[in-house]
Amino acid sequence: MAEQTFDLVVVGGGPGGYVAAIRAAQLGMKAALVERDQLGGICLNWGCIPTKALLRSADIMDTLHHLKDFGLEADNIRFDTAAVVKRSRQVANQLSRGVAHLLKKNKVTVIEGTARLAGQGTLAVELKAGGQSQVKAKYIILATGARARQLPGLEADGKLIWTYREALVPQVMPKSLLVVGSGAIGIEFASFYRSMGVDVTVVEALPRVLPVEDEEISAFAHKQFEKRGIKIRAGVALKALEKGTDSVTASIEVDGKAEKIQVDRVIMAVGIVGNVENLGLETTKVKVDRTHIVVDQYCRTDEPGIYAIGDIVGAPWLAHKASHEGVMCVEKIAGLEHVHTLDVTKIPGCTYCTPQVASVGLTEKAAKDAGYEVKVGRFPFIGNGKAIALGEPEGMVKTIFDAKSGELLGAHMVGAEVTELIQGYVIARTMEATEEDLFNTIFPHPTLSEMMHESALDAYGRAIHF
Template sequence: MAERKSDKQSFDLVVVGAGPGGYVAAIRAAQLGMRVALVESQNLGGTCLNWGCIPTKSLLKSAEVYQQMKNADDYGLTIKEPGFDIEKIVQRSRSTADRLSQGIGYLMDKNGVHVFEGFGSLIAHDAVSVSAHGAAVATITAPHIILATGASPKMIPGVATDSELVWTAREAMTPKVVPESLLIIGAGAIGIEFASFYNTFGSDVTLLEVADRILPQEDEEISRLAMRSFKRRGVQFSLGARVQNVEVKDGRAHATWQDGAGNAHNAVFDRVIVAAGIIANTRGLGLEAQGVAMQNGQVVVDEWSQTSVEGIYAIGDMTAPPLLAHKASHEAVTCVEKIALTDNLEPLDPLSVPSCIYSSPQIASVGLTESQARAQGISVRVGKFDLGNLGKAQAMGDMEGFVKTVFDADTGELVGAHMIGADVTELIQGYVIARKMETTEEELMETVFAHPTMSEAMHEAVLDAYDRAIHH
């Protein structure tokens, strides 16, 4: 990172936080001719690049390859005693994150962004104080300030992380050993990805979820198949679970909880991962003093990311869901272009932001679920196609999963699409583009999909919604 500046400096834009929202905002502003300052207290790239999106995908890729090694005989291949080295797996993950973080530094230099190392806090509607080790090192001013400080793991009463036996996601990404028994609190995207990783490498995994199903943000059919798939692999679940206590004693974690049926549970685990969601990083930012409105712990913004205070904006995980890196990046560009008075802008539509979960099987979605669409009074047509019917899936030896489409029966609008199975995190973008282009069901049905590909399931799921599926 750049050297600290001790003098007071003025800029056109100050960005606080260098994650996928902040650094993208800085680059786009520089491209538009602004003089930009970027403030970051830790590593360029933020949680996503250093301790989230990127390193976890590296870990999950190692798990995928290991699973393929164990199934080599199915492909006519011989591998004797497949094994793994958890230290090398973690090292590869960290190297990937470090390399990309350095790349962000290069992009800052290339675009002439002034990087300030330290913690940024608002001292006026147009000024940020940068401090390091408890001392102020710079004061920077600008008529526009974008806050992009992200979020941190949410803690649970009665569960104290100790970095040794009770982990947050950060410790779970850098294990020294693979625990024999593992409790994961939270069966959302983060919990499911860790369950997939550790289960593949031999951990006996138990997942607790406070909702009545895993992946509660996903379509119900997706949740059911995902749970069946994980159960076949030996993962245990407790739904409607209320954690009462996790106590570390005698070198192990003793957990107590009550399930949805009111049954009490007591169990002992080698490790516990707390994956119960995230909370916005707003402490110490000076929001209250400047009158920035908050709601449910998140910064309130309008469709252009403007807060209640003119000239102060907020993007990414410190605002409303969906809490995803690509949503933050898109908000960053839109916010900066709005500041620059760019013409013909469209605000972000949250329902057009894709969600991707990189477990095995993968899960991806965009738009409304079937139940959400029906709850809004939409008359729906639903299509579904099993991946096992595809020649490509059979050739790959990965036939689990399906593609589901939800259309407005009156207008032909694609209101939602949901997938589970191999490579679906790549396939979902096709439906995202279709929604952005306001493509109708007729246009999708008339589109040519290459054969043999996994994307043929996308076509068949559209056809099935209108009783025209060929390979159903």
């Protein structure tokens, strides 16, 4: 068995793992990364990136159907499912190759195989090419990610009942679709398939769609989804899925009444579970809680020298959170001073549906429940010149301030390009900005970002254009 020794080894090459390995190399460590499948992980290969490529095709399709609104005309508008999927896969593959280049550039050793803890500071790796290798390091970072949750009796089969993987590569476009779960993954797929002409129904067990978002934003988005023709059923219990030859019949319960919905395909989007199996954790002091590894504020486990980052350590399950954790724990390992811990209230959340939804910080309800006296500002897209010029007048920006200190507690948006706009508020949260800072910031005209200014002004009765 070949043996290699490093300062630090990362297990898993997703957005947390590869970033951690690169940062370790930048800080002078001899770093290695073990990956069993594709560099870039689920996010890059089967999540964030390919879905955005599909949604871009959907956005163009939506625009083509409204060309007359812009004084333009086109005939025989259609799409090629295989070509749409092919482009999505090409985008993912290009970026995966880019990650390989970055790791090589930073002199990170990439080991293709499956790793398992095998004693203090030791990993046993089953090599993809065959054989085994023993890898030793003072520090090991587990970044093995997560997979789709399967509900007992409602398991995906990859043919009629899909997870995100099958939903990303449809061979033909179904005529009808049931999406189970209205979080970011479910709503993004619902949005894509609806834009491609599919009859889409979304069922959600909780009382409202996008349940982690501010209630007002969730309600606004709900109405916009229905305007687009997506059928929304919230507060629904899914009881069974009966598979036919080429269809699925879902049995649901609403307010105690039984109903059935027949569709061509079902997408299960009911959360994820951490990939904690077969890592050798049972031989360590690492604690696992409901499929997620327990860590402290610097991502340290209870086993000396072993860290864990990303989806494997729990919510929020976001690529940018994983990357941030990777950098943070590596800098802590390297002994850098003033390494900031992760504040989840400063992590932005984005859903790339139509209309887009983005947020950071506390919702209005959460702020009030935490004891804050709040000032709330709102500004509608219809009051913004750029939004009207773009043909995107439906949307809203909402800001929540501490009435006593002026601190920006939270910001919530729904509408065109809000996933790009939210970063302005994220910086404001990170810099501990107050309402005065936002008042005194000059926003360019004409831009969608002006609504961010107006929403802050509105919280204090000072909005100009509304």
